[in-house]
């Protein structure tokens with residue numbers, strides 16, 4: 516236990532999961548709580564808007580949100596910009612060497628995708644410069660190839676074609692179905708294909724391509740490339756690599772129970788995905804006072820913001836339940852994390868999209884997509900979370 520007056524709750528990662536947990540903690544208005552948000556970046560990246568930002572300069576100015584208003588003024592809560600490198604039983608260590616003690620820890624470090632969906636750097640200005648440069652290049656290009664037909668690739672290809680209908684846009688995907696995720700109906704996958712084709716995007720399925728110079732680390736390339744496919748050669752002058760989500764939880768390799776030297780921290784990590792293993796309460800297996808929420812955990816089958824909007828508040832409430840139980844010297848009653856219904860809305864422009872929401876069915880509905888997501892890509896909602904007008 517930390518020795519300070521307040522109960523110390525440290526949340527690492529200030530995106531969907533971290534902010535949702537913090538909101539649940541703040542809602543309880545607990546007088547004896549100090550929340551510390553540790554975030555490596557200087558602003559929150561509203562990644563749902565990444566591809567709109569690529570094609571719309573004015574929108575791009577809005578998707579990096581400062582943390583300034585997150586906590587009420589004069590509250591004991593604080594924000595530390597830094598990168599988590601080590602987790603120990605009751606403290607964490609940052610890349611700077613700084614040590615932060617905690618009573619409860621929520622790990623919300625998320626995942627990474629190739630740019631321009633997400634960015635490796637900590638500076639929002641550097642990330643914005645990548646998007647802005649790509650937009651200039653995009654305007655000059657004539658034929659664009661997007662590699663990868665998951666949710667990101669579909670939205671990226673759709674946003675480009677909608678903004679620049681005269682350019683040739685081709686989406687190349689390795690498997691026979693687009694957005695081939697667990698829990699999504701074949702109807703949705705077929706509707707997504709039809710929707711993209713309707714916009715004028717050329718879709719090549721079941722084709723694994725390697726494009727010289729293009730990979731995860733160089734995910735936006737301006738270069739003349741002829742790509743051989745079963746459907747024939749595709750000429751392009753700009754390519755995007757939109758394949759694969761990655762999770763880095765290497766900081767967990769220092770964590771051991773207080774009384775065990777033989778514990779293997781690798782038992783906390785799923786091989787292959789690197790996600791942290793959590794119980795239904797979102798506590799890290801073997802650790803009651805440490806939670807993992809969002810894309811960095813294995814709580815949800817498909818990592819989405821929608822899943823976090825259900826699970827995140829449960830994690831916050833369980834942390835509060837533990838704090839309250841300890842104060843009253845009673846055992847805590849924890850609830851299982853809420854599981855979201857299967858839902859996915861893919862925005863392909865400000866007024867277009869395709870949706871799959873279990874209570875509405877699935878298919879192309881520009882009306883529903885616009886209503887739920889496409890118009891501003893939920894920017895208003897996220898600004899509200901950050902107390903930004």
Ligand SMILES: Cc1cc2nc3c(=O)[nH]c(=O)nc-3n(C[C@H](O)[C@H](O)[C@H](O)COP(=O)(O)OP(=O)(O)OC[C@H]3O[C@@H](n4cnc5c(N)ncnc54)[C@H](O)[C@@H]3O)c2cc1C
Nearest residue numbers: 528530531532555598599624625626809810818819820821
């Ligand atoms: C382009 C795009 C569009 C999407 N659209 C949708 C959608 O429409 N609907 C939907 O439900 N989902 C959508 N998703 C998925 C959704 O955005 C993610 O599931 C969600 O953002 C994950 O939130 P998270 O907080 O777990 O992780 P992240 O959003 O990845 O955030 C992790 C945070 O932790 C910080 N961090 C990471 N490592 C460290 C460290 N070591 N130390 C300190 N800080 C660290 C990062 O800087 C970041 O701020 C989309 C994703 C992308 C990329």
